[in-house]
Amino acid sequence: xxxxxxxxxxxxxxxxxxxxxxxxxxxxxxxxxxxxxxxxxxxxxxxxxxxxxxxxxxxxxxxxxxxxxxxxxxxxxxxxxxxxxxxxxxxxxxxxxxxxxxxxxxxxxxxxxxxxxxxxxxxxxxxxxxxxxxxxxxxxxxxxxxxxxxxxxxxxxxxxxxxxxxxxxxxxxxxxxxxxxxxxxxxxxxxxxxxxxxxxxxxxxxxxxxxxxxxxxxxxxxxxxxxxxxxxxxxxxxxxxxxxxxxxxxxxxxxxxxxxxxxxxxxxxxxxxxxxxxxxxxxxxxxxxxxxxxxxxxxxxxxxxxxxxxxxxxxxxxxxxxxxxxxxxxxxxxxxxxxxxxxxxxxx
Amino acid sequence: xxxxxxxxxxxxxxxxxxxxxxxxxxxxxxxxxxxxxxxxxxxxxxxxxxxxxxxxxxxxxxxxxxxxxxxxxxxxxxxxxxxxxxxxxxxxxxxxxxxxxxxxxxxxxxxxxxxxxxxxxxxxxxxxxxxxxxxxxxxxxxxxxxxxxxxxxxxxxxxxxxxxxxxxxxxxxxxxxxxxxxxxxxxxxxxxxxxxxxxxxxxxxxxxxxxxxxxxxxxxxxxxxxxxxxxxxxxxxxxxxxxxxxxxxxxxxxxxxxxxxxxxxxxxxxxxxxxxxxxxxxxxxxxxxxxxxxxxxxxxxxxxxxxxxxx
Numbered sequence: 211x212x213x214x215x216x217x218x219x220x221x222x223x224x225x226x227x228x229x230x231x232x233x234x235x236x237x238x239x240x241x242x243x244x245x246x247x248x249x250x251x252x253x254x255x256x257x258x259x260x261x262x263x264x265x266x267x268x269x270x271x272x273x274x275x276x277x278x279x280x281x282x283x284x285x286x287x288x289x290x291x292x293x294x295x296x297x298x299x300x301x302x303x304x305x306x307x308x309x310x311x312x313x314x315x316x317x318x319x320x321x322x323x324x325x326x327x328x329x330x331x332x333x334x335x336x337x338x339x340x341x342x343x344x345x346x347x348x349x350x351x352x353x354x355x356x357x358x359x360x361x362x363x364x365x366x367x368x369x370x371x372x373x374x375x376x377x378x379x380x381x382x383x384x385x386x387x388x389x390x391x392x393x394x395x396x397x398x399x400x401x402x403x404x405x406x407x408x409x410x411x412x413x414x415x416x417x418x419x420x421x422x423x424x425x426x427x428x429x430x431x432x433x434x435x436x437x438x439x440x441x442x443x444x445x446x447x448x449x450x451x452x453x454x455x456x457x458x459x460x461x462x463x464x465x466x467x468x469x470x471x472x473x474x475x476x477x478x479x480x481x482x483x484x485x486x487x488x489x490x491x492x493x494x495x496x497x498x499x500x501x502x503x504x505x506x507x508x509x510x511x512x513x514x515x516x517x518x519x520x521x522x523x524x525x526x527x528x529x530x531x532x533x534x535x536x537x538x539x540x541x542x543x544x545x546x547x548x549x550x551x552x553x554x555x556x557x558x
Numbered sequence: 559x560x561x562x563x564x565x566x567x568x569x570x571x572x573x574x575x576x577x578x579x580x581x582x583x584x585x586x587x588x589x590x591x592x593x594x595x596x597x598x599x600x601x602x603x604x605x606x607x608x609x610x611x612x613x614x615x616x617x618x619x620x621x622x623x624x625x626x627x628x629x630x631x632x633x634x635x636x637x638x639x640x641x642x643x644x645x646x647x648x649x650x651x652x653x654x655x656x657x658x659x660x661x662x663x664x665x666x667x668x669x670x671x672x673x674x675x676x677x678x679x680x681x682x683x684x685x686x687x688x689x690x691x692x693x694x695x696x697x698x699x700x701x702x703x704x705x706x707x708x709x710x711x712x713x714x715x716x717x718x719x720x721x722x723x724x725x726x727x728x729x730x731x732x733x734x735x736x737x738x739x740x741x742x743x744x745x746x747x748x749x750x751x752x753x754x755x756x757x758x759x760x761x762x763x764x765x766x767x768x769x770x771x772x773x774x775x776x777x778x779x780x781x782x783x784x785x786x787x788x789x790x791x792x793x794x795x796x797x798x799x800x801x802x803x804x805x806x807x808x809x810x811x812x813x814x815x816x817x818x819x820x821x822x823x824x825x826x827x828x829x830x831x832x833x834x835x836x837x838x839x840x841x842x843x844x845x846x847x848x849x850x851x852x853x854x855x856x857x858x859x860x861x862x863x864x865x866x867x868x869x
Contacts, residue, residue: 262767283773295768299786309772
């Protein structure tokens with residue numbers, strides 16, 4: 211196990227920069243998730259950590275050792291790929307033992323390490339099968355097995371669950387988390403799925419356009435997003451945002467709806483008002499809105515209401531008896547309001 | 559109510575047999591053009607050749623009626639030394655062309671698979687011989703092979719300082735087939751190169767990434783990722799090349815006419831000579847049937863091999 215330090219790292223293809231001075235400190239044994247929309251540079255950053263991409267500037271250290279110019283095999287890392295990347299002509303056991311075979315370890319040692327990993331991941335009955343004889347979930351477990359056989363200092367996961375169906379994804383998510391808790395190996399996990407990031411990570415790194423937007427614990431990011439991008443990216447359904455300005459102690463939206471401010475807030479520069487769907491409630495009195503869509507999910511009900519011209523989402527824990535077209539009054543939880551400047555930066 | 563609802567659509571719909579029949583006509587109509595062309599130009603001549611092989615049919619009709627001779631033509635062919643020589647020659651040709659042509663194609667494909675500037679231009683250039691007419695290639699190589707002052711002999715003379723005598727590439731029985739191998743490989747490797755390139759491109763990059771992380775160097779990646787990934791491609795290329803090699807004709811017909819001393823006589827050349835020079839169409843048809851059987855065996859072998867590699 212080892213810490214990972216990414217310091218002022220840059221990457222450019224020709225004249226086109228794709229990673230701009232990114233700095234992240236990952237502690238020994240920590241599970242860090244890199245999350246962001248497609249093209250934000252998260253996979254490139256992971257590949258740079260793995261040594262599969264050159265670094266244009268800055269420094270990467272694994273366990274205190276600078277690895278900028280060190281080959282992937284000497285970085286003591288293991289990587290799990292989105293498409294599993296299992297060698298199709300090798301059995302599960304051969305796939306898992308391949309790295310050790312290349313290292314020149316003897317057969318008995320390889321066998322015992324493979325068996326140990328197979329035990330952890332319940333792969334024992336599959337050891338003699340070829341990858342094409344396995345289901346998607348089994349292949350993903352083999353890919354993880356191949357990684358843990360090597361006892362690396364750092365695990366790198368590149369969107370490992372993207373090819374699985376929704377149900378299997380939830381199961382595998384729990385397996386990976388469980389694996390991390392047992393092995394305590396430093397893990398860097400790339401995903402575009404913010405739910406994966408929230409549920410698995412000790413800390414999340416939110417990226418956009420090759421820049422780190424915010425680093426923090428999942429609930430810190432959820433409760434105090436640093437800007438409107440993080441606010442809308444983290445959380446599902448996304449945070450409701452209203453553009454407008456503060457007039458006479460209230461936030462007046464561009465289409466004239468007046469929204470209450472948090473108690474004691476005195477700043478006047480707020481241009482965007484944010485409130486998460488579960489922090490809005492239907493009340494006796496409040497802001498008038500019209501129900502658009504009602505989505506009962508069983509445990510909760512999602513409502514999309516028109517507040518002025520803005521589609522606003524509410525998540526109600528109880529079952530509600532409202533119909534599309536009905537007029538309702540909604541009230542925000544005043545302690546949970548987020549205010550952002552015209553540049554989108556957090557103000558409160 | 560329920561009964562009535564379920565009964566109504568059944569009454570309204572056409573009976574199943576009529577629906578099936580109209581669909582059958584539609585499908586047959588769509589198949590008809592392809593079936594007609596294949597029948598006229600492939601299946602009928604193919605079956606006819608089986609029949610002709612069992613007769614003494616001449617090329618130009620004669621007043622005497624065509625006789626059924628059973629397996630007489632086949633027996634005569636199998637007793638003809640020249641047929642066995644031609645079969646030996648194409649086997650020899652195949653033995654040489656496989657490593658030379660497939661090796662050249664594989665090496666070029668590996669080279670052109672690398673990221674480099676003007677990649678598509680190079681791919682086009684290397685494919686150029688494959689789209690050049692064999693006749694043109696034969697004329698060019700015929701000039702290169704000229705004895706004793708052709709360019710090849712001059713280069714060899716220059717490099718050896720005159721110690722190596724000029725080679726009669728096409729006139730010496732020891733060299734003629736080798737010369738045909740060289741020019742054939744050069745002309746035709748483009749096709750195999752494209753097949754290999756397609757095979758190389760079908761190997762996912764992530765496998766190479768995984769191998770790099772597992773600690774494989776370039777040679778180990780080639781051995782453990784590229785080669786297994788190309789297994790079905792290798793089998794396909796080898797079998798296709800073998801079948802093509804057994805049909806060797808044009809180069810021989812243009813450059814050597816089977817000589818010198820029958821050293822480049824091939825089965826197809828033997829067949830064409832029997833049919834069109836000696837005008838024994840029945841006999842030539844029998845040769846074609848034998849060639850068909852040889853190629854069929856190779857094709858069946860291909861199927862077995864491909865199945866084993868799970869293609």
